[in-house]
Amino acid sequence: MNPVSRAELRVHGLSHAFARDEVLSGIHFRVRAGEVVALVGPSGCGKTTLLHLAAGLLTVQEGRVDNGFASTAFMFQQPRLLPWKTALDNVALGLKAGGMKRAERHFRARELALRLGLAHRDLDKFPHQLSGGMQSRVALARALVLAPELLLLDEPFSALDVGLKEELYRLLLDHQAERGMGVLMITHDLMEAVRLSDAILVMAPEPGRIVCRFELDHPPARRGDAWVYRHTAELLQTPEVRASFGLPAAVEAEGTGPAQRDGVLRPGGSQGGGRVEPLSGLRLVSPASGLVAVQGGKRCGA
Ligand SMILES: Nc1ncnc2c1ncn2[C@@H]1O[C@H](COP(=O)(O)OP(=O)(O)OP(=O)(O)O)[C@@H](O)[C@H]1O
Ligand SMILES: [Mg+2]
Numbered sequence: 001m002n003p004v005s006r007a008e009l010r011v012h013g014l015s016h017a018f019a020r021d022e023v024l025s026g027i028h029f030r031v032r033a034g035e036v037v038a039l040v041g042p043s044g045c046g047k048t049t050l051l052h053l054a055a056g057l058l059t060v061q062e063g064r065v066d067n068g069f070a071s072t073a074f075m076f077q078q079p080r081l082l083p084w085k086t087a088l089d090n091v092a093l094g095l096k097a098g099g100m101k102r103a104e105r106h107f108r109a110r111e112l113a114l115r116l117g118l119a120h121r122d123l124d125k126f127p128h129q130l131s132g133g134m135q136s137r138v139a140l141a142r143a144l145v146l147a148p149e150l151l152l153l154d155e156p157f158s159a160l161d162v163g164l165k166e167e168l169y170r171l172l173l174d175h176q177a178e179r180g181m182g183v184l185m186i187t188h189d190l191m192e193a194v195r196l197s198d199a200i201l202v203m204a205p206e207p208g209r210i211v212c213r214f215e216l217d218h219p220p221a222r223r224g225d226a227w228v229y230r231h232t233a234e235l236l237q238t239p240e241v242r243a244s245f246g247l248p249a250a251v252e253a254e255g256t257g258p259a260q261r262d263g264v265l266r267p268g269g270s271q272g273g274g275r276v277e278p279l280s281g282l283r284l285v286s287p288a289s290g291l292v293a294v295q296g297g298k299r300c301g302a
Contacts, residue, residue, distance in 0.1 A: 007068040008032045009054060009150055009182060014063035015207075016049055023049050025207040027063070033149065036176060036183040036220070038193035038200045042245050046208025047186045048077055048154055054184060055152050069182060073148035075156050077186075079139040081127040087134070088113065088123040091141040098146075113141045115171060117164055132159045140168070144175060151176075153185040157192060169196055173220050190241075191232045196220055200235070204244035212240040215283045231282055238284065 014027040023046045031037045039047050052058040054065055055074045073094070081090045088106060089096075091113050095105035113123055116137045127135060136159045143151060156172075157165045173196065176183055187193050193200045200214040214235065218227065235241055237250045 006033060007070065007149060007182070009069060009184065010064075010066040011050075011054060012064045012066075014050070014053060014060065014065065016046070016053060016058070016061055022207040024053075025209050027208075027210055029201055029210060029213070031150070031182045031184045033069070033182050034176070034180040035199065036173075036185065036197045038197040039184065039186045039203065040188070040190060040193050040200060041203030041208070042205055043188075045203045045205035045244075047203060050203075050208065051152050051154055051184065051186060067150065069148070069150035071146065071148045072150040072152065073143040073146045074152045075139050075143040075154060077154040079127070079135040081135055081138055083127050086124050086126060087118065087130060087138045090127070090138050091123075091145055093142055094146045109141065109145055112145045113138065116141050116144075117167060133161065133164065136160060137164075137168075144172075147179060148181060149179075150182045150184070153183065155186050155188065158188065165192070172196070177221070190235055191228055194232045194235060195223060195228045202241055202244055204240075211244055212238070212284055217283070234282055240284075 009031040011027055011029050014024060015022070016024040027050060029037070039050065041047055049058065051074075053060055054067070055072060056065070056067070057074070081087075082093070085093070088109055092105040092109035095108060096102075100108075110120075110123060114120070118134060118137055118141070122130065122134055127138075130138065136156065140153075140156050143153070157168060160168065169192075172183070175181070185196070194216065197220070198216060200216070201210050202212050202214070203209065204211045216231070236247075239249070242248070242250060
């Protein structure tokens with residue numbers, strides 16, 4: 001096992017514009033080693049732009065990005081495989097760039113690709129001969145095979161079926177637990193965010209900004225389906241999440257009494273955020289106040 005890293009990615013006061021269009025405004029957050037942070041928000045709110053800035057693929061215009069991790073790997077929203085290379089060579093690309101010998105890099109690339117559900121025969125194919133889901137797995141393998149300290153993922157599982165997703169979730173969590181890497185992951189899928197992350201940052205559009213942060217303190221490996229469904233429902237009930245996705249206000253089901261509603265986040269609180277009931281495993285941090293008292297006076301910060 002790798003020594004525990006104390007590295008972190010810090011994003012301070014980041015704003016960004018394309019020509020005169022302000023795309024991001026006042027973004028602050030951090031990702032620590034060993035932590036999975038999910039970034040969710042509606043299409044076009046600036047998630048990919050933010051990830052590109054965090055990765056150093058775009059020049060920072062305003063604010064700062066400090067990446068203290070020794071190595072970073074990035075998985076793009078589009079697989080971006082090299083069309084003239086086989087799947088195996090695409091997976092091994094970063095290892096080649098790092099100067100690893102051919103036999104060794106092929107061994108590592110093959111081993112990981114097989115764990116990600118690709119078959120031996122797929123590895124000799126060229127990208128145009130692969131399905132969309134296979135291309136995503138090659139792109140994920142290309143990032144994971146580098147064993148980075150920080151992994152930046154842009155919708156890594158969106159092209160996969162539900163069975164494969166579950167398998168890859170486990171694989172990602174195993175890798176992450178083994179290596180203690182930090183992960184910053186964009187997803188459209190709230191259930192996926194609840195399944196995998198230690199923290200969820202919710203973005204709203206025009207300009208893209210983080211409107212709230214949820215912390216999930218139950219270990220991901222112990223989150224069963226029921227836990228994930230219940231907490232996804234909680235997330236979907238919060239006014240910040242509904243507003244950011246343009247959903248109408250939540251309507252309570254008829255006859256739902258307090259006993260049945262235990263653990264569900266409900267609107268309220270004097271500080272502009274939501275309020276967490278005692279059974280909830282989700283803690284909401286309202287950026288409006290910076291710090292919010294939750295769960296019997298326990299405090300958490302963005
Ligand atoms: N290179 C660019 N030049 C000009 N505008 C851009 C560029 N890249 C992104 N944009 C604009 O910035 C905004 C945010 O785009 P971005 O790709 O970051 O959104 P997103 O949240 O990742 O969306 P999606 O969920 O659909 O992937 C969009 O309005 C987009 O048109
Ligand atoms: Mg995007």
